[in-house]
Amino acid sequence: NAIAPISYLDTLNPAQRRAVIHGVGSLFASPLLVIAGAGSGKTNTLAHRVAHLMVSGVDPRRILLMTFSRRAAAEMAKRVERIARKVLGDGAGVLADALTWAGTFHGIGARLLRDYADQIGLDPAFTIHDREDAADQMNLVRHELGFSKTETRFPTKGTCLSIYSRCVNAEMPIEDVLGRSFPWCVAWAAELRDLFAAYVEAKQSQNVLDYDDLLLYWAQVMADPDLAADIGGRFDHVMVDEYQDTNRLQSSILLAMKPGGHGLTVVGDDAQSIYSFRAATVRNILDFPAAFSPPAEIITLDQNYRSTSAILAAANGVIDLAAERFTKNLWTDRAAGAAPQLVNVRDEADQARFIAERVLENREAGSTLKQQAVLFRASHHSGPLEIELTRRNIPFVKFGGLKFLDAAHIKDVLALLRFVENPRDRVAGFRILQLLPGVGPTSAQRVLDHMAQACDPIAALHDAPAPPRAGEDWASFQIAVAALRSGGCGWPAEIERARLWYEPHLERIHEDASTRQADLVQLEQIAGGYASRERFLTELTLDPPDATSDQAGVPLLDEDYLILSTIHSAKGQEWKSVFVMNVVDGCIPIDLGAGTSEEIEEERRLLYVAMTRAKDDLHLVVPQRFFTHGQSSTGDRHVYANRTRFIPNGLLGHFERCVWPRIAAQDAGRAPSNGPRIDVRAQMRGMWR
Ligand code: ATP
Numbered sequence: 001n002a003i004a005p006i007s008y009l010d011t012l013n014p015a016q017r018r019a020v021i022h023g024v025g026s027l028f029a030s031p032l033l034v035i036a037g038a039g040s041g042k043t044n045t046l047a048h049r050v051a052h053l054m055v056s057g058v059d060p061r062r063i064l065l066m067t068f069s070r071r072a073a074a075e076m077a078k079r080v081e082r083i084a085r086k087v088l089g090d091g092a093g094v095l096a097d098a099l100t101w102a103g104t105f106h107g108i109g110a111r112l113l114r115d116y117a118d119q120i121g122l123d124p125a126f127t128i129h130d131r132e133d134a135a136d137q138m139n140l141v142r143h144e145l146g147f148s149k150t151e152t153r154f155p156t157k158g159t160c161l162s163i164y165s166r167c168v169n170a171e172m173p174i175e176d177v178l179g180r181s182f183p184w185c186v187a188w189a190a191e192l193r194d195l196f197a198a199y200v201e202a203k204q205s206q207n208v209l210d211y212d213d214l215l216l217y218w219a220q221v222m223a224d225p226d227l228a229a230d231i232g233g234r235f236d237h238v239m240v241d242e243y244q245d246t247n248r249l250q251s252s253i254l255l256a257m258k259p260g261g262h263g264l265t266v267v268g269d270d271a272q273s274i275y276s277f278r279a280a281t282v283r284n285i286l287d288f289p290a291a292f293s294p295p296a297e298i299i300t301l302d303q304n305y306r307s308t309s310a311i312l313a314a315a316n317g318v319i320d321l322a323a324e325r326f327t328k329n330l331w332t333d334r335a336a337g338a339a340p341q342l343v344n345v346r347d348e349a350d351q352a353r354f355i356a357e358r359v360l361e362n363r364e365a366g367s368t369l370k371q372q373a374v375l376f377r378a379s380h381h382s383g384p385l386e387i388e389l390t391r392r393n394i395p396f397v398k399f400g401g402l403k404f405l406d407a408a409h410i411k412d413v414l415a416l417l418r419f420v421e422n423p424r425d426r427v428a429g430f431r432i433l434q435l436l437p438g439v440g441p442t443s444a445q446r447v448l449d450h451m452a453q454a455c456d457p458i459a460a461l462h463d464a465p466a467p468p469r470a471g472e473d474w475a476s477f478q479i480a481v482a483a484l485r486s487g488g489c490g491w492p493a494e495i496e497r498a499r500l501w502y503e504p505h506l507e508r509i510h511e512d513a514s515t516r517q518a519d520l521v522q523l524e525q526i527a528g529g530y531a532s533r534e535r536f537l538t539e540l541t542l543d544p545p546d547a548t549s550d551q552a553g554v555p556l557l558d559e560d561y562l563i564l565s566t567i568h569s570a571k572g573q574e575w576k577s578v579f580v581m582n583v584v585d586g587c588i589p590i591d592l593g594a595g596t597s598e599e600i601e602e603e604r605r606l607l608y609v610a611m612t613r614a615k616d617d618l619h620l621v622v623p624q625r626f627f628t629h630g631q632s633s634t635g636d637r638h639v640y641a642n643r644t645r646f647i648p649n650g651l652l653g654h655f656e657r658c659v660w661p662r663i664a665a666q667d668a669g670r671a672p673s674n675g676p677r678i679d680v681r682a683q684m685r686g687m688w689r
């Protein structure tokens with residue numbers, strides 16, 4: 001290798017360095033798998049590899065980098081630039097900017113499908129449906145087929161969509177999916193098959209793709225040897241982070257991209273596989289080496305650089321009890337540090353108070369809010385905490401929760417833009433037409449049917465018979481669509497035009513119109529970051545911005561804020577202090593009754609992922625009572641909870657245990673009383689029933 005030893009390689013350990021320089025300079029680098037536990041530097045190694053390739057003369061436009069989220073891709077690009085800067089100085093910026101093929105599988109899929117649209121019989125102006133739009137589409141089709149009559153108890157639109165999605169992602173026949181995961185729907189197999197056929201047809205006639213389609217169509221494209229060779233040939237290197245959470249479609253795409261495996265690098269950790277509910281399969285990572293001949297080079301890393309040894313020991317203890325696992329335990333040369341704390345609190349309100357108080361104490365002690373994160377199993381678990389933080393004026397950003405874009409008024413404006421982009425998109429059409437006063441489903445359907453039959457749907461919109469009770473609003477709607485469609489307003493100014501049309505409706509529909517108006521202004525600002533309406537709609541649908549405590553939207557970059565995140569969305573990240581909420585049976589694992597043993601194992605890995613996010617201190621909070629939200633057989637009520645089964649007594653030695661507030665400690669021996677534990681009177685009444 002002609003490249004002189006470079007300082008950035010010296011910061012790596014020997015195994016990481018081998019992964020970084022593997023095959024660089026060779027056209028036929030064998031495929032590479034880096035498989036290792038949390039915090040061992042996999043992502044960091046991948047970033048160094050990209051930088052090293054660029055420094056060694058590989059054109060960054062010929063590197064395809066797929067990460068778990070758009071945020072992860074952006075962070076990776078920043079890291080690459082920082083590393084390359086050590087050698088290239090300011091030139092690194094130019095190269096990093098040229099790293100344009102970095103994103104999620106879905107985002108990359110959408111781009112390639114538009115690029116190749118004319119070769120695969122697709123109209124490149126397709127719009128993308130998020131899960132909610134897809135469920136609405138499913139619902140429209142259900143109605144049309146007459147499956148939704150209340151007396152038939154046909155599966156809900158959400159269930160239908162989940163079944164459909166599972167079938168296509170796992171490439172499994174419907175009967176198997178029903179038998180395995182939706183046994184109560186087995187009787188509907190034939191109807192569901194008809195429904196899915198009609199759903200596919202509806203999407204195609206409307207030129208709409210849902211999330212699954214992005215992978216499905218892409219995989220189809222890759223099944224054509226010429227197109228596959230063409231697409232694969234655009235990239236010298238294809239790299240995937242968090243490979244343990246890809247599904248079969250994704251792996252088939254990847255293998256078709258580089259059949260011999262040359263230039264393929266995947267990294268991951270089987271102990272962190274947490275997306276099987278989206279048909280991700282840990283087999284992908286385990287089967288990767290043998291998919292090639294000669295097989296892939298495997299590099300394992302065993303040093304953890306993230307956590308103190310006390311935290312690492314506790315996390316290792318938890319994952320050691322897993323039934324099956326490939327990656328080995330990690331070691332660290334970091335100091336022991338404080339033992340992770342298991343904190344008993346009475347209920348969720350106390351849990352929120354405890355966390356808020358500790359977060360502020362940490363800030364007093366010199367940690368910023370951004371260095372701290374609170375993790376939870378399900379998005380709605382953070383409700384009481386959000387209230388407490390707001391009360392104390394602690395700003396926060398929530399990842400993986402309700403998104404900014406989920407708000408009705410934002411969706412309305414986006415639906416208008418989507419309708420303008422693709423007038424055949426019926427879900428968008430229904431939403432937007434029904435905003436007009438006096439227009440209900442029937443008149444909306446009449447307009448949309450009229451448009452669907454025409455070659456030019458926009459022209460058809462203008463000669464469509466006016467809905468009987470729409471009045472003036474009908475004309476102003478037609479004018480707005482025409483203005484937006486002509487492109488005369490320019491991008492992103494057209495958002496303002498859309499907002500002006502929408503505002504009278506906003507005021508009519510919503511009481512809190514003024515805060516919602518502020519959101520729309522915020523949307524205009526976000527839009528400024530995208531090159532076109534199409535890019536804006538695509539990117540936002542695939543990976544929407546996160547919700548914040550601040551009504552006005554995303555906090556400014558230099559502002560300090562606490563991170564709230566579901567454990568799933570915390571993947572790959574790290575913070576100085578981490579709080580994990582509701583570490584109780586019924587939350588982690590989430591559903592004791594219904595879970596199969598594989599599902600329970602996945603919950604154990606989830607706890608491992610949560611614990612391994614912490615660098616210096618870790619708090620696991622155990623409320624003795626918590627509120628279930630009817631997601632399980634227990635329904636909507638307060639239940640008494642036990643510490644999670646994943647921390648049995650044998651592991652308690654890894655933790656420091658405490659009770660909060662401390663007064664309760666003096667009460668030790670007696671359960672803290674906060675409401676009755678049993679209802680004696682109800683039991684008496686029950687005796688006579
Ligand atoms: P996860 O499994 O959680 O995604 P990971 O294996 O991708 O973790 P990274 O996020 O890449 O791990 O690295 C964890 C931390 O260790 C980071 O702060 C990174 O900067 C640091 N690190 C990685 N390698 C080294 C090294 N050789 N020397 C010092 N620090 C390192």
Ligand code: MG
Nearest residue numbers: 042043044572
């Ligand atoms: Mg990582």
